[in-house]
Amino acid sequence: MTEYVKFLVYRYRPEDGKKGVYADYDVPVKKGMTVLDGLIYIKENLDPTLSVRFSCRMAICGSCGMRVNGLEMLACHTQILGLRRKHIIVEPMRNFPLLRDLVTDMxxxxxxxxxxxxxxxxxxxxxxxxxxxxxxxxxxxxxxxxxxxxxxxxxxxxxxxxxxxxxxxxxxxxxxxxxxxxxxxxxxxxxxxxxxxxxxxxxxxxxxxxxxxxxxxxxxxxxxxxxxxxxxxxxx
Ligand code: SF4
Ligand code: FES
Missing domain, CATH: 1.10.1060.10 (Alpha-helical ferredoxin)
Incomplete structure (x- = not known):
């Protein structure tokens, strides 16, 4: 049976002129899937407007930094099942200007x-x-x-x-x-x-x-x- 994990993702669109909100998505999870894989699943299947920055997917390029359940992590280096939660809160990094959703200005x-x-x-x-x-x-x-x-x-x-x-x-x-x-x-x-x-x-x-x-x-x-x-x- 497919296991689902709920992603609560911080969404922010500067053109709205409002504070960000959290949107929730149910993501089917397989062994080995990373938080970045989950976000890509959301973007490809549930909401193409989600903005997330990534490149190498192997903890080399440094593009996918974000906060997962309140802690700073590389999304591509964080296994979803390893978090042992049914809910995952995904937020942008702090201390940087926020451009959109999970994308910060470095x-x-x-x-x-x-x-x-x-x-x-x-x-x-x-x-x-x-x-x-x-x-x-x-x-x-x-x-x-x-x-x-x-x-x-x-x-x-x-x-x-x-x-x-x-x-x-x-x-x-x-x-x-x-x-x-x-x-x-x-x-x-x-x-x-x-x-x-x-x-x-x-x-x-x-x-x-x-x-x-x-x-x-x-x-x-x-x-x-x-x-x-x-x-x-x-x-x-
Ligand atoms: S956490 Fe800081 S020191 Fe470590 S790789 Fe990222 S930028 Fe470099
Ligand atoms: S995508 Fe390159 S470090 Fe995560």
């Missing part, structure tokens, strides 16, 4: 990263663009930042952060983590100036260490740790 995350120059920078730009030698690192050097490279920029940590909720100017866990990632990379030549980018009220000192960023990260990245390591560098 601009705040990307702008903060851009302002903090979260990419590898070397003094010799020509060499960086067209390297003439290999820039090898030891295992120990790699270990200093490896886990932070697993970030897929899904924004779930930013959505879960209680400080961003109350103080949107806070640079946020993901951007701060990225600053540490490049600070700790032996190939980067910005050096301690990177720490000065974040040694300020809206930077590392505003974190309350709630730890929700690290708790929700689907890739096992620990932004809260990176913020603590940056604080240690700032104190030095």
């Amino acid at each position: 601009t705040p995350l990307f702008m903060k990263q851009k302002a903090l120059k979260t990419w590898l920078i070397r003094r010799d730009e020509l060499e960086q663009e067209n390297p003439t030698i290999q820039y090898l690192q030891s295992e120990e050097e790699l270990g200093k930042y490896l886990q932070f490279t697993y970030c897929i920029q899904c924004g779930l940590c930013y959505s879960a952060c209680p400080v961003v909720s109350t103080f949107p100017a806070f640079l946020g866990p993901q951007s701060l983590m990225k600053v540490y990632r490049y600070f700790a990379d032996s190939r980067d030549e910005v050096g301690r100036e990177r720490v000065s980018f974040v040694d300020k009220f809206e930077g590392v000192w505003r974190c309350h260490f709630a730890g929700s960023c690290s708790a929700v990260c689907p890739k096992g990245v620990d932004p809260a740790l990176a913020i603590q390591l940056l604080r240690r560098e700032a104190l030095k």
Whole structure:
């Protein structure tokens, strides 16, 4: 017998000029189906107006971040039967402007990263663009930042952060983590100036260490740790 799970999905249309509402849909569920599969089923069979963003369906692209039963998750990485509920509440991420239904505007995350120059920078730009030698690192050097490279920029940590909720100017866990990632990379030549980018009220000192960023990260990245390591560098 087919098992059904009721999806309560947050629906928001900016052109209506009203707050969003919850719409419910009965979704037939099979073993292995993800929340994203359920939303695609709704879109293809029950309501084609539902807006949801996704691409890879394998927890790589970072497009399908949302809240499922109140917790930040990747929809493509969350099995419906694994939730062990007959009702699933699906809502957009917090702390981002909402564009439509489950689709948020990720601009705040990307702008903060851009302002903090979260990419590898070397003094010799020509060499960086067209390297003439290999820039090898030891295992120990790699270990200093490896886990932070697993970030897929899904924004779930930013959505879960209680400080961003109350103080949107806070640079946020993901951007701060990225600053540490490049600070700790032996190939980067910005050096301690990177720490000065974040040694300020809206930077590392505003974190309350709630730890929700690290708790929700689907890739096992620990932004809260990176913020603590940056604080240690700032104190030095
Ligand atoms: S640190 Fe984790 S939760 Fe935050 S954006 Fe990167 S992958 Fe997503
Ligand atoms: S669709 Fe790419 S991470 Fe979910």
